[in-house]
Amino acid sequence: MATGRAGSGAGNTAKRSFGRADRAVHRERNRMMARTKQDRRSYSAGEWGRNRVRVFPDPKTGIFQIEWRENGRRLTRSLKHRDWRRAKRQADEAAAGLATYEPNGKAVAEPEPLTLEGLFDIYGEEVTPTKGSSSRMHDRAATAMFLDFLGRNRRPETLSRRDWDRFIRARRAGRVGPSGQPVSDQTIGRDLTFLMAVLNWAARSRDEHGRLLLDRNPLKGLRKPIEKNPVRVVVTNKEYRALLDVSRRVGWRFHVALVLAHETGHRIGAIRHLRWADIDLDGETIRWRSEHEKTGYEHRTPLSAKALAVLKQAWRRSPGIGDAPVLPSAKYPLGCVSSSQARIWWCRAEQLAGMERKHRRGWHSLRRKFASDLMDQPLKVLCELGGWKNAKTVLNCYQRPDEGQLRKALEARRGAHD
Structure with a gap:
């Protein structure tokens, strides 16, 4: 009898040990699943089959995307930011808009107004990487300079001749730019060439709905400053x-x-x-x-x-x-x-x-x-x-x-x- 009780106690101890091990494995699996879900987090708003909208981060860039269905097709566009709270708010607003505004039964999400920061971000993601290393460096420096000078939330279509001339004067005087020093007209011309390239590209590029990013380049036709006597050295x-x-x-x-x-x-x-x-x-x-x-x-x-x-x-x-x-x-x-x-x-x-x-x-x-x-x-x-x-x-x-x-x-x- 003693031997039987001892054997029974050992068996119960083993069962409790295996039970604790199973629970530990289960808890670890849950933690891993929670981390995986957090890494792949997404947020949905609206009703299935009517105005369902989902936001989620791009796995490569982390930039949030918004997804919805239109005429049975799944459509996606970039929100051009990495703010989780802002992305959730935009999903709620988009779902509410789709629920109340459905012309001809079509669900249409109105895009946010394009800002200079948004335009430069798109250009930096899609065009700048195709350039050489020195051009990529200049693109990044010029982007920061123009956003600081013109304003991040400025609408691109509101740029005018006054902004063009103000930038030239400030750059010549050294009041704008990474060096803080006056620069030549040749350097100013290179900066303005980049700005014109961004605006011209936006006037030819369309978003996910087929709409042009910009109806036209608001600075088209303006002349860049030209050095009267540029220094072009020739090796003898x-x-x-x-x-x-x-x-x-x-x-x-x-x-x-x-x-x-x-x-x-x-x-x-x-x-x-x-x-x-x-x-x-x-x-x-x-x-x-x-x-x-x-x-x-x-x-x-x-x-x-x-x-x-x-x-x-x-x-x-x-x-x-x-x-x-x-x-x-x-x-x-x-x-x-x-x-x-x-x-x-x-x-x-x-x-x-x-x-x-x-x-x-x-x-x-x-x-x-x-x-x-x-x-x-x-x-x-x-x-x-x-x-x-x-x-x-x-x-x-x-x-x-x-x-x-x-x-x-x-x-x-x-x-x-x-």
């Missing part, structure tokens, strides 16, 4: 030779980039992103991808003997196939050299060459040298070699005849009259 032959002499001391990547910039006339951004799949050493050609060209113009150009030679040197240094970078990053060999590293190289080379620092002399001044060196070539040929889509841009911004070319022209004129 003497300066280029000085940089070339010290280029290998800076590093083999800088030497290759410098020669390619001089021989192809392309932007350093396009050169940094070159991959071995773009280089045809046998055919002696190079492909410039549209995503790395400012104009979005994909084209192929022949390689000069000097450009071909440095590319072969680069291949021996960093052999690669396919999408391996021609100029790999020192820290991340599978990635391309960064723009900041390219600027550091240039400054280091100027120091080693004993060159006095000159404002706005940099990689882009080699592109101007390329256009000026080939001034005697047909514009169509020059544009194709350098990747320019507009010959007017070459004439206005890139070609700069030097004194030798001017004297040669005068001598040719005198010879024609002898």
Whole structure:
């Protein structure tokens, strides 16, 4: 009997232990389900089949979406914010609106008036990510600047010539902008170009209901300030030779980039992103991808003997196939050299060459040298070699005849009259 009672007690103890374990597992499962529901929280208002509305966060961005049904179709649009309480309130308001206003049996949710903050948010989510890194940085800085200056809740359609002129005056005086310093008309023009791009895009883009974000660009036709005497530095032959002499001391990547910039006339951004799949050493050609060209113009150009030679040197240094970078990053060999590293190289080379620092002399001044060196070539040929889509841009911004070319022209004129 004693043995039986002892065995029975042990069995009851085991049952209680298993029971506690089961309850612990059950509580943990409930906590996990609660966390999952909280992460996937949504809120519904209205009646099924009549005016049901649901709000929920986008799993990737966290921005709340509103969902409803119209003629059996499920429709969704972004609320363009991450405020949970505000999203619930909007669901209640939308459901109430759908219940009281049902023309021809159709449920229509009236959108909130578009503000500048909402417009810039949409543009920043849909357009800015398609741009290059420097353009993305400028978009973000310009967005913050315009929202602070014009007001976050300002309606875009109310912008006028007065706002345009006020911004120009304030930017020139340094009263607006991240630096707090006066800036040139060229910088102001770049800022206003971004604002015009946002408004033009909004005037061509429609929401989920097919309505234009803006009926028109309220600032269309206004002129940006233009510098009367813009500084556009051209690297001289003497300066280029000085940089070339010290280029290998800076590093083999800088030497290759410098020669390619001089021989192809392309932007350093396009050169940094070159991959071995773009280089045809046998055919002696190079492909410039549209995503790395400012104009979005994909084209192929022949390689000069000097450009071909440095590319072969680069291949021996960093052999690669396919999408391996021609100029790999020192820290991340599978990635391309960064723009900041390219600027550091240039400054280091100027120091080693004993060159006095000159404002706005940099990689882009080699592109101007390329256009000026080939001034005697047909514009169509020059544009194709350098990747320019507009010959007017070459004439206005890139070609700069030097004194030798001017004297040669005068001598040719005198010879024609002898």
